[in-house]
Amino acid sequence: MYGTEFEQENEESITPPQTPIDPEMVTTDSLEALQSDTQRKVMDIIDKLRRIGLNGIVKLPQLVVCGDQSSGKSSVLEAITEVPFPRKENLCTRFATEIVLRRDPVSSISTRITPDKSRPNSEQEKLRTFKKSIHDFSELPVLMEEATTLMGLGVVGQDRTPAFSRDVLSIEICGPKRPQLTLVDLPGLIHTENKSQTKQDVQLIRDLVEEYISNERTVILAIVSAKNDYANQIILDHCRRVDSKGSRTLGIITKPDFLRPGSENEMDWIDLALNRNIPFELGWHMVRNRADGELNSTFEERNYSERLFFSQGRYRDLPRDMVGVESLRTRLSRLLDGHLNRELPLLKKEVEVKLQETMNELRKLGDKRHSVPEQRMFLMDISMKINKILESGVKGQYDHEFFGSVHMNAPIDSEENIRRFRAVIQHLNLQFAENMRRYGQKFRISSCVLDSEDQYSERDFDNTKEEAAVYGHRKEGNNELSDELDATNLPRPIKMTRRDAISWVQRVLERSRGYELPGNFNPLLISQLFWEQSEPWQGLALAHIHKVADICRTFMQNVLQDTVAPDIASGLVDLRVEKALKSSLEASCEELAKIVDDKKRHPMTYNHYYTTTIQKQRQKKYSGSLSAVIEKNREPILCNNESEYIDFIRAAGLQKELESCIVQDMDKFSAEEALESQIAYYKDELKYFIGVVTKQVIERHLVDPLPSTITPIIIAGMTDEEVSYVAAEAPEIRSHRAFLEGQKGKLENGIVTFRTAMGGRRA
Numbered sequence: 001m002y003g004t005e006f007e008q009e010n011e012e013s014i015t016p017p018q019t020p021i022d023p024e025m026v027t028t029d030s031l032e033a034l035q036s037d038t039q040r041k042v043m044d045i046i047d048k049l050r051r052i053g054l055n056g057i058v059k060l061p062q063l064v065v066c067g068d069q070s071s072g073k074s075s076v077l078e079a080i081t082e083v084p085f086p087r088k089e090n091l092c093t094r095f096a097t098e099i100v101l102r103r104d105p106v107s108s109i110s111t112r113i114t115p116d117k118s119r120p121n122s123e124q125e126k127l128r129t130f131k132k133s134i135h136d137f138s139e140l141p142v143l144m145e146e147a148t149t150l151m152g153l154g155v156v157g158q159d160r161t162p163a164f165s166r167d168v169l170s171i172e173i174c175g176p177k178r179p180q181l182t183l184v185d186l187p188g189l190i191h192t193e194n195k196s197q198t199k200q201d202v203q204l205i206r207d208l209v210e211e212y213i214s215n216e217r218t219v220i221l222a223i224v225s226a227k228n229d230y231a232n233q234i235i236l237d238h239c240r241r242v243d244s245k246g247s248r249t250l251g252i253i254t255k256p257d258f259l260r261p262g263s264e265n266e267m268d269w270i271d272l273a274l275n276r277n278i279p280f281e282l283g284w285h286m287v288r289n290r291a292d293g294e295l296n297s298t299f300e301e302r303n304y305s306e307r308l309f310f311s312q313g314r315y316r317d318l319p320r321d322m323v324g325v326e327s328l329r330t331r332l333s334r335l336l337d338g339h340l341n342r343e344l345p346l347l348k349k350e351v352e353v354k355l356q357e358t359m360n361e362l363r364k365l366g367d368k369r370h371s372v373p374e375q376r377m378f379l380m381d382i383s384m385k386i387n388k389i390l391e392s393g394v395k396g397q398y399d400h401e402f403f404g405s406v407h408m409n410a411p412i413d414s415e416e417n418i419r420r421f422r423a424v425i426q427h428l429n430l431q432f433a434e435n436m437r438r439y440g441q442k443f444r445i446s447s448c449v450l451d452s453e454d455q456y457s458e459r460d461f462d463n464t465k466e467e468a469a470v471y472g473h474r475k476e477g478n479n480e481l482s483d484e485l486d487a488t489n490l491p492r493p494i495k496m497t498r499r500d501a502i503s504w505v506q507r508v509l510e511r512s513r514g515y516e517l518p519g520n521f522n523p524l525l526i527s528q529l530f531w532e533q534s535e536p537w538q539g540l541a542l543a544h545i546h547k548v549a550d551i552c553r554t555f556m557q558n559v560l561q562d563t564v565a566p567d568i569a570s571g572l573v574d575l576r577v578e579k580a581l582k583s584s585l586e587a588s589c590e591e592l593a594k595i596v597d598d599k600k601r602h603p604m605t606y607n608h609y610y611t612t613t614i615q616k617q618r619q620k621k622y623s624g625s626l627s628a629v630i631e632k633n634r635e636p637i638l639c640n641n642e643s644e645y646i647d648f649i650r651a652a653g654l655q656k657e658l659e660s661c662i663v664q665d666m667d668k669f670s671a672e673e674a675l676e677s678q679i680a681y682y683k684d685e686l687k688y689f690i691g692v693v694t695k696q697v698i699e700r701h702l703v704d705p706l707p708s709t710i711t712p713i714i715i716a717g718m719t720d721e722e723v724s725y726v727a728a729e730a731p732e733i734r735s736h737r738a739f740l741e742g743q744k745g746k747l748e749n750g751i752v753t754f755r756t757a758m759g760g761r762r763a
Contacts, residue, residue: 042337042340042341042344043179043180043181043182043336043340044180045344045753045754046060046061046180046182046340047100047102047180047182048753049347049351049750049753050100050182052746052749052750052753053746054351054746054747054750056114057354057743057746057747058347058350058351058354058750059215059216059217059218059350060217060347061217061218061219061339061340061343061344061347062182062183062184062215062217062218062219063181063182063183063184063218063219063221063332063336064183064184064186064212064213064218064219064220064221065077065183065184065185065186065221065223066186066189066209066212066213066220066221066222066223066235066238067188067189067222067223067224067225067233067235068188068189068191068223068224068225068228068233068234068235069187069188069189069190069191070188070225071188071223071224071225071233071235071254072223072225072254072255072289073185073186073188073221073223073254074185075254075289075290076221076223076252076254076287076289076325077099077183077185079287079289079299079302079303079325079328080183080325080328080329080332081099081101081173081181081183082299083099083101083137083171083173084137084140085140094148094153094163094164094165094187095148095151095153095164095165095166095167095168095169095187096166096167096168096169096184096185096186096187096208096212097168097169097170097171097184097185098114098168098169098170098171098182098183098184099171099173099182099183099184099185100170100171100172100173100181100182101173101174101178101179101180101181101182102172102173102174102178102180103174103175103176103177103178103179103180104174104175104176104178105176106174107174107175107176108133108135108172108173108174108175109133109134109135109136109137109139109140109171109172109173109174110131110132110133110134110171110172111130111131111132111133111134111143111144111147111169111170111171111172112128112130112131112132112169112170112172113127113128113130113147113150113151113167113168113169113170114127114128114167114168114170115127115128115167116165116166116167118166119167126150127150127151127167130146130147130150132146140171144169147169151165151167152165153165163197163198163201164187164201164204164205164208166204166208181336183221184212186205186208186209186212187205187208187209188205189205189206189209189234189235189238190202190205191234206238209235209238210238210242213238213239213242213243214242216248217343217347218248219248219249219250219282219335219336219339220239220243220248220249220250221250221252222235222236222239222249222250222251222252223235223252223254224236224251224252224253224254225253225254225255226253226254226255226256226258226259226269227255227258230269230272230277230278236251236278240278245281246279246280246281246282247281247282248282248339249280249281249282250280250282250283250284250285250331250332250335251272251278251280251282251283251284251285252284252285252286252287252328253269253272253273253284253285253286253287254287254288254289255288255289256269256286256288256309256315257288257291257309261313261314262313262314266314267314269286270314270315270318272284273285273286273318273322273323274318282335283322284322285322285323285327285328285331286310286315286318286322286323286324287306287323287324287325287328288305288306288309288310288324290302290305291305303324303325303326306324306325307324307326310323310324348754351747351750351751351754352751354743354747355744355747355748355750355751358740358743358744358747359744361565361740362737362740362741362744364563364564364565364568365565365733365736365737365740366378366381366382366564366565366568368729368737369727369728369729370729372720372723372724375723375724375726375727375728376715376716376718376723376727378727379715379718379723379726379727380712380715380716382563382564382568383710383711383712383714383715384712385563386559386560386563386564386710387707387708387710387711387712388400389402389559389562389563390556390559390706390707390709390710391707393419393420393421393422393555393559393706394421394422394703394704394706394707395422396420396421396422396423396426398420402419402559402562402563403419403420404419406420412424412427413427413428413551415554418551418554418555418558419555419558421551421555424551424555425548425551425698425703428544428547428548428551429544429694429698431544432540432541432544432690432693432694433690433694435540435544436537436540436686436689436690437686438493439491439492439493439536439540440534440536440537440540440686441493441533441534441536441682442491442493442494442532442533442534442535442536443493443494443496443501443504443533444493444494444495444496445496445497445498445501445675445679491535491536491539491540501675502672502675505525505529505672505674505675505678508525508528508529508532509525509674512524512525512528524602525674526603526674526677526678526681527602527603529674529675529678530603530678530681530682530685531599531600533678533682534599534682534685534686534689537596537599537689538592538596541592541595541596541689541693541697542589542592544693544698545585545588545589545592545697545698545702546585548698548702548703549581549584549585549588549702552581552584552702552703552706553581555706556577556581556706556709560572560573560577565733567730567733568726568727571725571726571727572710572726575718575722575725575726576709576710576714577709577710580705580709581709584701584702584705584706585702587701588697588698588701588702591696591697591700591701592693592697595689595692595693595696595697599685599689603681603685605681605684605685605688611680
């Protein structure tokens with residue numbers, strides 16, 4: 001049968017005194033040792049932050065008393081605070097109880113309930129209405145019983161009745177001798193379920209304890225009872241998991257008077273107290289709770305009995321600063337001082353960061369908007385902000401805070417750098433141009449005489465899967481062209497020697513004869529050669545289009561995410577953005593299809609680069625042939641001074657060799673001429689194709705229209721229904737706005753509290 005810690009320890013119920021108990025009459029002068037004046041000022045800051053409601057927004061420093069069930073933790077809490085908790089029924093162990101001690105000229109006791117956030121709103125409001133004040137501690141049992149009933153907790157062990165709650169009961173005790181201190185008493189951890197405590201009860205308490213002690217600003221007072229083997233007390237496992245270094249855990253040993261004097265078991269517990277078995281940076285402390293027959297003793301009598309106990313036996317040799325509740329208060333005083341001095345600057349910074357985050361969320365929500373005109377004005381305002389960022393991104397003007405800093409260690413087109421939109425587009429266009437030069441031709445004729453800009457190393461013949469992934473595209477499924485290139489299978493130029501290339505051209509020539517005279521070639525031959533050589537162009541261009549389209553989509557998502565609330569962004573995407581992006585992609589694919597169709601026409605160019613290239617190729621060809629002939633007919637002759645040689649060219653041999661260079665095979669001659677013409681035309685058309693794709697397709701259809709996706713003109717043209725669809729506030733948005741405004745007010749009050757309460761103190 002479930003009972004209170006006091007009942008379980010003493011096997012009988014003690015009825016609280018019926019006479020009034022003055023809150024100040026029960027205290028001793030030793031309670032003054034709990035804090036110095038400096039610590040009170042610091043704790044006053046924490047207390048003010050808690051009173052304005054910041055404990056639900058940021059994690060405030062606190063002392064949490066926790067332990068296994070029946071470990072004596074409530075007795076320790078009572079000894080530290082000298083608050084006589086009700087002993088008839090230990091209601092506080094069924095939910096977290098926050099004990100707030102405040103120094104005030106007037107003595108008072110008040111209580112309130114902080115409801116669990118998972119409760120329905122109606123239940124939360126009902127619990128928040130519970131605010132009671134009492135005049136002495138004799139009324140505390142009735143008040144706590146009323147709070148327990150309001151939380152919906154029935155008799156423990158009854159079917160379908162909750163035994164424990166995640167609600168928090170706050171008891172604020174004020175008085176001229178009270179220190180500024182807040183401690184939280186948590187329900188005792190249950191090892192296993194039984195007929196009185198269900199599996200859900202066990203899990204609820206474990207989750208509750210875990211939630212409190214995981215807070216890095218919490219100092220854990222881990223209570224272990226000497227009545228049970230400490231290896232079996234699960235609170236220690238919890239503490240070592242959330243605080244592996246033991247930097248914020250103080251172990252407290254209770255009930256040492258149950259140990260047999262001089263026994264080995266007693267020595268084990270003393271070793272534990274000396275921090276030898278389970279070391280904590282904060283160490284261990286040992287206290288003695290009230291024994292049977294001492295439950296009605298005063299705190300002075302309780303402290304005297306404790307001092308007497310620790311002055312005997314093996315306990316006499318323990319350091320005095322680690323035994324007894326009076327030295328525990330001093331120890332807690334020093335601990336609190338160091339802990340708060342470390343945490344206060346971090347807490348101030350966290351409050352400032354939270355305030356900025358809250359203001360950003362409110363900024364995204366914009367002004368309140370109930371009527372259609374208000375909603376339209378709201379959309380007009382955010383459309384101007386969105387349009388400004390989009391235009392700046394397209395133009396490469398990165399002075400807006402949206403663009404942030406450059407991430408040097410990330411790729412240019414990575415998620416980290418995607419906001420610098422123009423830089424990414426330029427990078428992708430350059431990649432496309434290089435990709436076209438490397439992989440645009442079906443045949444790589446390695447022995448051709450080319451300009452220096454077209455010299456490729458052998459590695460350029462072998463584009464890898466990694467390169468394919470970079471330059472590939474994903475299939476969108478909304479255009480037939482998107483299925484023509486596998487993102488992981490870029491075309492690889494086929495190596496071909498000049499001899500093989502001439503043979504290839506000759507075979508095409510033979511199948512393309514017209515009325516031309518021998519030694520000439522049909523003008524349509526260049527078309528056939530060029531069409532086959534430029535087969536990869538369409539796929540490479542399409543891959544580039546989809547890559548840029550994806551970047552445009554991601555950039556737009558970043559702008560919306562940074563500028564407006566998620567619900568507004570979702571409405572704009574549904575109503576406008578998605579359609580605009582899809583239309584731009586379709587238009588770019590259609591434009592590419594027109595360019596590809598133009599490429600299929602008869603070759604046509606008015607660029608002198610074409611004829612210049614042919615002349616250079618022929619010049620280098622003939623120069624090479626002439627050099628070979630001259631070298632073959634060169635003969636060095638010794639001069640008259642017999643010290644120098646001069647080159648003598650045999651004229652007859654030179655003429656004969658030159659005559660032999662004449663190609664007798666008319667088809668081969670025509671094939672060579674056609675090959676050179678095709679190479680020159682390919683180079684000329686390649687430059688044109690790269691330019692037209694980047695300008696007419698990428699810039700005209702994907703990049704330039706981006707700022708016009710959302711503009712004030714677009715908003716002005718929307719119907720009232722469309723405006724309401726995007727901008728009307730849903731009930732949850734209004735509720736969220738109210739929540740954010742309330743949170744903003746609390747955080748602003750917190751900043752003011754830091755500024756006024758700390759004065760010249762650095763934080």
